[in-house]
Amino acid sequence: MKISFPHMGYSYIAFKWLVENSGHECIVPPEPSKRTLDLGVRYAPEFACIPFKILLGTYLEVAEMGAEVILTSGGMGPCRAGYYWVMHKYLLEEIKKDVKIVAFEPPLCNLRDFIQKLHFVRAGGGISVKEFTRVLKITWEKIKAIDDIEMLSHRIRPYEVKRGDTTRSLWQALDMLDQANSIAEIEDARNEGLKILQNVNMDKERKPLKIGIIGEIYVVLEPAANHYIQIMLGEMGVETDRSIYLSAYTRNNTIVNLEEDIHQIARPYLNEAPIGGHGVNSIGETVLYARHGFDGVVQLAPFACIPEIVAKSIIPSISRDLDIPVLTLFIDEQTGKAGVQTRLEAFVDLLQKKRDTRIGAERLVV
Amino acid sequence: MARIGIPRTLAYFIYYPFWKVFFTELGHEVIRSSPTTRDIMDKGVKEAVNDACIPIKIYHGHVADLIGKVDYIFCPRLVSVRKHGDFGTETFCPKFLGLPDMVRLGIKNLPALLDIRIDLKKGKEELKNICLELGQTLGNKSTDILKAMQKSVKAQKDYEKYLNREMFPEEAMDMVLNHHENHNGRKTIPEFTIAVVGYPYTIYDPYINVGLLKILEKENVKVVTQDMVSDRELNRMAKTLPKSLFWYFSNRAVYGALHFLKRKVDGIIHVTAFACGPDSLVDRLMEIETHRRSEIPYISIMIDEQTGEAGIKTRIEAFIDMLRYRREGDKCEN
Numbered sequence: 001m002k003i004s005f006p007h008m009g010y011s012y013i014a015f016k017w018l019v020e021n022s023g024h025e026c027i028v029p030p031e032p033s034k035r036t037l038d039l040g041v042r043y044a045p046e047f048a049c050i051p052f053k054i055l056l057g058t059y060l061e062v063a064e065m066g067a068e069v070i071l072t073s074g075g076m077g078p079c080r081a082g083y084y085w086v087m088h089k090y091l092l093e094e095i096k097k098d099v100k101i102v103a104f105e106p107p108l109c110n111l112r113d114f115i116q117k118l119h120f121v122r123a124g125g126g127i128s129v130k131e132f133t134r135v136l137k138i139t140w141e142k143i144k145a146i147d148d149i150e151m152l153s154h155r156i157r158p159y160e161v162k163r164g165d166t167t168r169s170l171w172q173a174l175d176m177l178d179q180a181n182s183i184a185e186i187e188d189a190r191n192e193g194l195k196i197l198q199n200v201n202m203d204k205e206r207k208p209l210k211i212g213i214i215g216e217i218y219v220v221l222e223p224a225a226n227h228y229i230q231i232m233l234g235e236m237g238v239e240t241d242r243s244i245y246l247s248a249y250t251r252n253n254t255i256v257n258l259e260e261d262i263h264q265i266a267r268p269y270l271n272e273a274p275i276g277g278h279g280v281n282s283i284g285e286t287v288l289y290a291r292h293g294f295d296g297v298v299q300l301a302p303f304a305c306i307p308e309i310v311a312k313s314i315i316p317s318i319s320r321d322l323d324i325p326v327l328t329l330f331i332d333e334q335t336g337k338a339g340v341q342t343r344l345e346a347f348v349d350l351l352q353k354k355r356d357t358r359i360g361a362e363r364l365v366v
Numbered sequence: 367m368a369r370i371g372i373p374r375t376l377a378y379f380i381y382y383p384f385w386k387v388f389f390t391e392l393g394h395e396v397i398r399s400s401p402t403t404r405d406i407m408d409k410g411v412k413e414a415v416n417d418a419c420i421p422i423k424i425y426h427g428h429v430a431d432l433i434g435k436v437d438y439i440f441c442p443r444l445v446s447v448r449k450h451g452d453f454g455t456e457t458f459c460p461k462f463l464g465l466p467d468m469v470r471l472g473i474k475n476l477p478a479l480l481d482i483r484i485d486l487k488k489g490k491e492e493l494k495n496i497c498l499e500l501g502q503t504l505g506n507k508s509t510d511i512l513k514a515m516q517k518s519v520k521a522q523k524d525y526e527k528y529l530n531r532e533m534f535p536e537e538a539m540d541m542v543l544n545h546h547e548n549h550n551g552r553k554t555i556p557e558f559t560i561a562v563v564g565y566p567y568t569i570y571d572p573y574i575n576v577g578l579l580k581i582l583e584k585e586n587v588k589v590v591t592q593d594m595v596s597d598r599e600l601n602r603m604a605k606t607l608p609k610s611l612f613w614y615f616s617n618r619a620v621y622g623a624l625h626f627l628k629r630k631v632d633g634i635i636h637v638t639a640f641a642c643g644p645d646s647l648v649d650r651l652m653e654i655e656t657h658r659r660s661e662i663p664y665i666s667i668m669i670d671e672q673t674g675e676a677g678i679k680t681r682i683e684a685f686i687d688m689l690r691y692r693r694e695g696d697k698c699e700n
Binding site (some may be wrong): 033045047048049051066074076077078079080082083086087089090091094106109110191269270271272275276277279303304305306307309310311313314316317332 | 445462464467609
C-alpha cells in the first residue's frame with residue numbers, strides 16, 4: 001500500500017522508516033507550505049483550528065501524490081483533535097478523494113481496535129510479527145535520537161558565531177539519522193550528529209536569555225506552523241527549551257520531566273485535569289520554567305484552541321505570582337512571519353531589560 | 367441561611383429547577399442574575415479573557431452582576447453528567463472544565479464560590495455525595511440534605527417531562543417551581559415546523575441570539591429544540607455516527623438534528639457562537655449529515671458581541687421565504 005501520515009516536525013524521518021520497513025511504499029508528506037494551508041483552508045470549517053487545516057491540506061497533497069492510506073491519531077477528548085479524523089474523513093468524502101484514514105485511538109481506551117489497526121498495517125505489508133516488533137523498536141529509537149539532536153541544536157544556536165551554522169549542522173545530523181537502519185547505526189549516527197553540532201563555531205562568552213516554549217502540541221512541534229520560532233529565537237541569541245517532545249514520556253533530562261506530576265503543579269491554579277490538549281500542562285510548565293530561573297515563556301496556540309484559552313486566562317495570575325513574563329501567540333492562517341518576529345523581538349528586549357535591571361540591583365546590594 | 371447566586375446562563379437552562387429546589391429546601395435563598403442585558407455583556411467582555419467565546423464572556427458578566435447581592439456564587443465544575451461516548455468519556459467543553467478557575471482568577475472582589483466538581487459518570491452514588499458535600503459546606507444536616515435532594519430530583523424529572531412536552535425552559539420552570547398552569551396553547555396552525563438546535567445557552571437566551579425564537583414565532587413557525595426530545599430517542603442517534611463527540615451539549619445538539627431529520631421537519635437552524643471550538647466540527651458535521659440523509663434545508667446562524675437584530679431577522683426571513691418557494695415548487699410539480 002502507499003501510506004502517508006501527518007507531518008509533525010522532524011518526526012517524519014522516523015515514520016518514513018517505519019512505513020518503508022513494514023513492506024509498504026511511503027508517500028513522505030511535504031513540509032506544510034502556503035499551498036498546504038490554502039488547500040486546507042478551502043475545505044475546512046472556518047473555525048477549525050490551524051492544525052486541522054494544515055492536516056487536511058497535507059492529506060490533499062499526499063492524495064495527489066498517490067497515497068492510498070493515511071495513518072493518524074484519534075483521541076478521547078475533550079480536545080477537538082480526537083475528532084479530527086472523523087471530520088477529515090467526512091470532508092475527503094465530500095470532495096471525492098479516495099483515501100482511507102486509519103486512526104489509532106488511545107490503546108487504553110480501546111485496545112482491540114488498536115491491535116486490529118496495527119495488524120492491518122503489518123499484514124498489509126506482509127511481514128511477520130517478530131519483524132514488525134523489531135521495526136517498531138527501531139522507529140522508537142529513531143524518534144528519540146531525532147529529539148536528542150534537535151534539543152541540542154536549540155541549546156547551541158544562541159552561541160553560534162555564524163548565523164545559520166547550527167541549522168545546517170542539524171540537517172547534516174538528521175540526514176545521517178535518516179540513513180541509519182539498525183539500533184547500532186542509529187547510535188552511531190546520534191553520536192556523530194551530536195559531535196557535529198558541538199563543533200559549531202561558538203562564542204562561549206555570551207549569556208543568552210532563556211525562554212520556555214509551551215502550548216498546543218502541533219504548533220509547538222511543527223516549525224512550519226509556528227514560523228520556525230525556535231530557530232528565530234535562537235538566531236536572536238535566545239536559548240529555548242521546549243516543553244513537548246514526542247519522546248518526552250520516556251526521558252528524564254528535560255526540564256518538564258524533572259519534577260513531579262505536572263497536573264499537581266498546576267493544581268493551585270487549575271483544580272481540574274485533564275482539560276484536553278496541553279491546557280493543564282501549559283499552566284504547570286509556566287510554573288516550572290519560573291522555578292528554574294527562565295527569563296520568560298512563550299505560549300503557542302492555534303486560534304480558538306479551547307484548552308489553551310483556558311490556560312491563557314489563568315496564566316496572568318502565575319505571571320504575577322512568580323514574576324515571569326509570558327507572551328501568548330495565537331496562530332491562524334493570517335499570522336505572518338514578520339508579525340511574529342516583531343513581537344518576539346519586543347518580548348526579548350523586554351526580558352533583556354528586566355535581566356539587566358535585576359543584575360544592576362544585585363550589584364547595588366553587593 | 368445564605369444567599370446563593372446562580373448565573374442565568376450556560377447550564378442554567380437545563381439544571382436550574384434542581385438547584386433552586388435543593389437550596390430552597392435547605393432554607394437558603396436563591397438569587398438569579400438578571401436576564402442577559404447589554405450591561406451584563408459589557409461587564410463580561412471586560413472581565414473575561416479576550417479569546418473566549420461569547421457565552422463564556424456573558425457568564426463572567428452574570429457573575430459580576432451577582433457581586434454584592436449574594437454570599438455565595440454557585441459555579442459548579444461540570445465534568446460529566448453520564449457515561450456516554452465511544453470510550454465512556456463524554457465530558458463538557460474544556461472551558462466548562464476550567465470555568466471556576468477562570469472566574470476565580472479573572473474577577474476581583476468575588477464572594478465565595480461553590481465550585482463543586484460534578485462528575486456523575488463515576489456512579490449512582492455520586493449525586494448524593496455532591497449534594498452532601500454542598501449542603502455541609504452551607505452548614506446543613508445530612509438528613510435534611512438527602513430529603514432536599516429527593517425533592518430536587520423529582521423537580522428535575524418534572525421539568526424534563528415538561529420540556530419533552532415541547533415547552534420552552536422558562537415556561538417549564540414556571541410550571542415546576544410556581545405550579546402555574548399557564549399553558550396557553552397555540553391558536554393558529556403553524557405554517558412550518560423548524561428545528562432550532564444548538565446549546566441551551568445560545569438558543570434560549572433572547573439577548574444572545576437577539577430574539578431568534580420570537581422572530582420565528584412571529585413568522586408563525588413552530589419551534590422544536592433538542593431538549594424537547596427524550597434522552598432515549600436522542601441516544602439512539604449516536605449509533606448512526608462513526609464516532610460520537612466528546613461534549614455533552616454538542617452531542618445533544620447533533621443527535622437532536624439527526625432526530626429531526628428523521629421526523630421530517632421543514633428546516634433546521636443551527637445556532638452557534640463565534641469561535642466556538644466544538645461547534646467548528648459540530649456545524650460541518652450537521653451540515654454534511656443533513657445533505658446526506660435528507661433534502662431538508664439547513665442554515666447556521668452565528669452570533670457574537672456584534673450581532674444585530676436586523677441581520678438575524680433578514681436571514682431568518684430569507685430562510686422562511688425559501689421554505690415557501692420550495693413548498694410551492696413541490697405543489698407545481700405534483
